[in-house]
Amino acid sequence: MEIERWERSEEISDAEKKVIQETWSRVYANCEDVGVSILIRFFVNFPSAKQYFSQFKHMEDPLEMERSLQLRKHAQRVMGAINTVVENLSDPEKVSSILALVGKAHALKHKVEPIYFKKLTGVMLEVIAEEYANDFTPEVHSAWTKMKTLIYTHVTAAYKEVGWAQ
Numbered sequence: 288m289e290i291e292r293w294e295r296s297e298e299i300s301d302a303e304k305k306v307i308q309e310t311w312s313r314v315y316a317n318c319e320d321v322g323v324s325i326l327i328r329f330f331v332n333f334p335s336a337k338q339y340f341s342q343f344k345h346m347e348d349p350l351e352m353e354r355s356l357q358l359r360k361h362a363q364r365v366m367g368a369i370n371t372v373v374e375n376l377s378d379p380e381k382v383s384s385i386l387a388l389v390g391k392a393h394a395l396k397h398k399v400e401p402i403y404f405k406k407l408t409g410v411m412l413e414v415i416a417e418e419y420a421n422d423f424t425p426e427v428h429s430a431w432t433k434m435k436t437l438i439y440t441h442v443t444a445a446y447k448e449v450g451w452a453q
Contacts, residue, residue, distance in 0.1 A: 299437060303430035304376040310427055311373045314415055315366065321418060322362030327352050329410045336406070339399050369411075372438065383441055390445025401443045401451065408435040 299307070314321055327349050330337050337344040342357035352358050368389055375381040393399040412435050416423045423431075 297433050299433045306427055306430040307434050315370055318366040322366040325411050325414045326362050329407050333406050336403050386441035387445040390442035394446045394449050394451050401446045404439050404442045408438050
């Protein structure tokens with residue numbers, strides 16, 4: 288089992304928050320399709336992650352995954368949570384509480400290993416960078432890398448808080 292180190296996120300500047308929010312507004316306009324693309328790539332690249340999803344854990348075919356209503360619903364929840372974080376980037380306490388809820392639910396209820404959040408946020412960044420390549424300048428990529436780390440660190444902090452033992 289991989290030993291995960293608990294990381295700290297870098298401060299996201301006001302200019303970077305604006306860049307994230309502007310980019311996200313274009314992404315979120317297609318939230319269902321982008322969310323499904325993110326989850327399919329995640330499950331194709333990290334098939335062990337499917338073990339946590341009884342409804343689609345045996346699906347191998349990306350087209351079958353794409354048609355799964357349960358996968359689509361989960362994609363909407365993921366994108367909705369990210370949207371709430373993006374909308375509240377200027378309120379660190381709100382961001383922390385949103386991601387703490389996500390982390391605690393996944394630690395206590397779903398028993399998901401925290402490393403999957405690192406993998407998922409990495410896939411999220413890949414998919415957004417590919418699908419919005421014209422918008423994804425080095426400045427945007429840098430801001431989103433901080434956002435990815437922010438999500439991961441807050442979620443895993445909640446794991447640590449509930450005494451997650453790997």
